[in-house]
Structures are given as C-alpha cells and as structure tokens.
Amino acid sequence: MNTRYHRVLSLAAVLAFLAIWSWAATVVGNKVILPTVGEVADLLSSPTEDLLSMGSLLTNVVVSLLRVLLGYTVAVAIAIPLGIAMGYYSSMHTMLGDFLNLFRPIPPLAWVPLVMAWFGVASLADLFGVDRGLWFVYLNNFKYSMVFIIFIGAFYPVLTSSIHGVRNVNRVFLDTARVLGAGEFDIFRKILLPAALPSMVNGMRIGLGVAWMCLVSAEMLPGSISGVGYLITHAYTMASTDIVVAGMFSIGLTGALMDWLFRRVERRCFSWQRLAR
Amino acid sequence: MTHILEIKDVAKSFVTERGLDVRALEKASLRIACGEFVCIVGPSGCGKSTLLRIISGLERADSGRTMYAGRTFEQPHRDVGMVFQEYSVLPWRTVLDNVCLGLEFLQEKKSARIELAMHYLGLVGMARFAEAFPYELSGGMRQRVAIARALATDPQVLLMDEPFGALDAHTRILMQKELLRIWRETRKTVILVTHSVDEAVYLANHIVVMTARPGRIRDVIDVGLEHPRDRSNPEYARMTAQILDVLEEEVVAAGEF
Numbered sequence: 001m002n003t004r005y006h007r008v009l010s011l012a013a014v015l016a017f018l019a020i021w022s023w024a025a026t027v028v029g030n031k032v033i034l035p036t037v038g039e040v041a042d043l044l045s046s047p048t049e050d051l052l053s054m055g056s057l058l059t060n061v062v063v064s065l066l067r068v069l070l071g072y073t074v075a076v077a078i079a080i081p082l083g084i085a086m087g088y089y090s091s092m093h094t095m096l097g098d099f100l101n102l103f104r105p106i107p108p109l110a111w112v113p114l115v116m117a118w119f120g121v122a123s124l125a126d127l128f129g130v131d132r133g134l135w136f137v138y139l140n141n142f143k144y145s146m147v148f149i150i151f152i153g154a155f156y157p158v159l160t161s162s163i164h165g166v167r168n169v170n171r172v173f174l175d176t177a178r179v180l181g182a183g184e185f186d187i188f189r190k191i192l193l194p195a196a197l198p199s200m201v202n203g204m205r206i207g208l209g210v211a212w213m214c215l216v217s218a219e220m221l222p223g224s225i226s227g228v229g230y231l232i233t234h235a236y237t238m239a240s241t242d243i244v245v246a247g248m249f250s251i252g253l254t255g256a257l258m259d260w261l262f263r264r265v266e267r268r269c270f271s272w273q274r275l276a277r
Numbered sequence: 278m279t280h281i282l283e284i285k286d287v288a289k290s291f292v293t294e295r296g297l298d299v300r301a302l303e304k305a306s307l308r309i310a311c312g313e314f315v316c317i318v319g320p321s322g323c324g325k326s327t328l329l330r331i332i333s334g335l336e337r338a339d340s341g342r343t344m345y346a347g348r349t350f351e352q353p354h355r356d357v358g359m360v361f362q363e364y365s366v367l368p369w370r371t372v373l374d375n376v377c378l379g380l381e382f383l384q385e386k387k388s389a390r391i392e393l394a395m396h397y398l399g400l401v402g403m404a405r406f407a408e409a410f411p412y413e414l415s416g417g418m419r420q421r422v423a424i425a426r427a428l429a430t431d432p433q434v435l436l437m438d439e440p441f442g443a444l445d446a447h448t449r450i451l452m453q454k455e456l457l458r459i460w461r462e463t464r465k466t467v468i469l470v471t472h473s474v475d476e477a478v479y480l481a482n483h484i485v486v487m488t489a490r491p492g493r494i495r496d497v498i499d500v501g502l503e504h505p506r507d508r509s510n511p512e513y514a515r516m517t518a519q520i521l522d523v524l525e526e527e528v529v530a531a532g533e534f
Contacts (some may be wrong), residue, residue, distance in 0.1 A: 170363070170365075172361050172363045172364075172365045173365060173367060175335055175359075175361065175365075176359075176361065176365045176367075176378075176426075177378070177382070178334075178335060178353050179333055179334070179335065179353045179357075179358065179359040179427075180353075180358075180378055180379030180382050180426075180427075180430060181353060181355060181379060181382045181383060181430070182382045183382070186381075186382050190378070190381070191367075194367075194369045194370075195367075195369070270369075272368050272369045272410055272411075272412060273368070273369075
C-alpha cells in the first residue's frame, strides 16, 4: 500500500468524525451540551491564552506532562532492573511474583485516599526546602501523591514486560555466551538486555499510556490546583464545555504523540526483531 | 599420540518436569586424540547431546570427570568451543559483531577483535557479509557465522551439536565439505554429534557409537577411508550399513521406537 493512499485513508475517519460532530452541534444548538468544532478549534489554536484564570491550556498540559515523566522515570528505573532479575533468577520470581501480583489488580486511583493520608500536599518544594518565590510555585506542582499514582500505573506494565522479555530469551544465546567465556555481568549486558529490550520498550510504551491516563484522572480529584485534568473539572463546574472538550483533545493529542515517538524508536532500533521472523 | 580430551566414567541423570527420573548417561568413557575428527552417533535420546554439553562445561556430570590436556574442568573452558544445532547467531548483532562476541568477553582490543573476526569470516567464506544482519542470511550461512564465532577465540577443541540438523539435504552436503576444509586448515580437534550415520561416515576419523538410554559408549569405529570420501565407494556403504545395524539393534533392545 502506498503512503499517500495510507494517509488519505487514515484522514478519512477523522474528517467523517468532524463532519458528524458539526452536524450534531448544529442540531443540538446548545454549547453547554455540545460545543461546535469552531469553538474548540479556536481554543486549541491559541493554547497560550489564559482560561478562566486557571492558566493556559499549554501550561496545564506541560505541568501534567512533567508530572507524568517524573513518576514514569521512577517506575521505569525500578521496574526494569527488578524485571530482569525476576526473569533471570527463578528464586527471585518465586519470592516476589505472587506478592507483587496481589497489588496489580488495585486500580491506581484506589490508592488516592491512602496516598493523600501519607503525603498530603507535600511536594518537590518540600524536598528541596523551597517555601516561597517562583520556584515554590513550580515545584509545588509536583505533589508526591501524584507521582506515586503515576508510579503505580506505569510500574506493572514495565515490570511484566521485562520479566517476560528476559524469560523468553532463547536459551541457546545464553549457552553460546557461556561457552565463549561470558561472566554474569556480560550475560546481563550483552545477551539479556538486548534480547529483552524490544519487549521492555513495548511495556514502557504501554506503561506511559497508563501513567498518562492515571494522572489525568488523579488531577480531576478534589485538592488538585493545576494540570489538564484539573482544567477539565474546573471548566465543567463553570459550564465551559468547549474548554472541557479542548482539554480532552489535548490529552488525546499528547498521549498519541508520546505513543508515536515510542513506535518510531521501536521501528528504528528493533528492525532486527521484525525482520527476524 | 597425545590425548587432548579425556572423559572418564561420566554419568548424568535428569528429573523431567513430570517428576520422572531419567538416566541419560551411565559410565561413559572416551579418549580423544589431538587433531582428530570424531563423530558421535546413537539412538535418539541416548544422551549424546548431554555428553557434549558436559564436555563443554555447560552441564555438570553427576559423577566422573572431564579432562582437557590432563586437567579436570567443570566450567566452560577457553580451549573448548561449541556450535549449536539451533541458530545461535544473535539477531540484533551484525555478522561481524557476532563473531566478535567471544573476543569481547576476553577483553580483546577493538582493532584486534575486528582483525581476528574478519580473518575467521574469511575462513568460512563469509567476509562479504560482515555488515549483514542474521535475518538476511540463509540457514547454512548462519551456521558458517556460528562456526567462525566459535573459532574466533581460538579453542583447540570444537564441539558441534548436530550443527547441520536444521539445514536442507543439499546445503548439508555442501556444509560437510566446507567443515572438512576448515578442519584441515585450522587443525582443530572436532567432536560432532549427529543422528545421520552418513554424515558421520563422511566426516569422521573415528565414530563413537552409543547405546540406547542410559547412554554408554558401545563401539569406537576407526574409519580407514581417505578424505575426500566417495559416497559411491562400496566400503563407504558397507560401513554405513554396519553402523545402522548396530543402532537398530540398540533401539530394538531398548524397545523404544
């Protein structure tokens, strides 16, 4: 299939959706129930404009994004080494597997009350000991509670896929390395890691998506004072449905963009895996 | 004639996943002279691959010992290399980087690694494909790369576990010729496990015939034919038939077919 045909095809669904939306908006004729495409497009085309004195769309998206990256980085940094160890040493898996599985079914949002009780409104500002000024405003946006929720959301997909990746490494690769005189560290670095990397990156991609969803939901809970989730909830109470929809769009766009970046990396770095079949 | 490898009274049993106790090897003893080409044949499941894995140091025998140049060893040994039946070439590395793998573990300098790797790629006729990835290669080419990789660290003994088992019949015959040429040029000691009696008679100086499970060494046959061997030679056919008869006897006696 050529790329132009591909593009037209993928654009068609979007155009059809916009057409139906426009038509529905004129039929409804009430911008609180369904804003028009134009109203939402206006908001999206001027993302730096202050909305209902809650900051601009862009600022709120960036705040959310930074929160996600913070919690996500912590999750990845713990889940990948742990996953490799659990995938490689069966005793580690026996010890921790069932234990960690107990926590897996708990939706990240169910942690919120407990996490609020633990951390309250403590944020990075407390960590760095800043209590006033511009830096306080910035750092105070990164509450421990939010970071924790994101951590929980991203942790399991990354952990599971690293374990899976390492467990599925062809045994003959390990034997080959051992016969060639590899030490334990060589095996980790030169066999397990590269062999399991495609699976890990796939898990990281899923984890990032989950983290993003968790965060936006967490921001919609009471107590939040910034972020795109907060923007949506607050706009809702002001009956500004156009801002709600614009916020939803920004969430979708940001998430899709991150996913696209990941897939690009996957395609570039792991072509050997796709072609090896 | 000096013995480079000596296997003495090696025994090994396994417990299968369903809890069955399987005696794979029982008191297998073997002595292999320097520069020999030895083929091991035996009924399937007789422990010939297990024997090879014990010699490689990948697996530990329950009792008995393996000695290289008079010294016991139980871990992978620098002087013992191995080529596996499955495609063991790392799919994320180029051909050149695959051959460099063992040299990396030995902490050779990069320039030395590349020089050595290219030398061995030349030996197996794969120098043109140094920058290729394994998925671009045929099965026979991948096994050539695996052979080059095993040779790159310059082991004295090369163990081969059904290295051509996954290849089609025609490629297999070509690879056998190639292997003989490589063996002559490098003067390594080769121990090759195969289930093909024809392959064994075509390649080996000595053919080790194993019994059905639990595996022991039944016969060591001296193949007195000159290389290159002619498959239409009556002596070749007689020897093949003789070994096949022995194997049949073993399988029937064990009642496992």
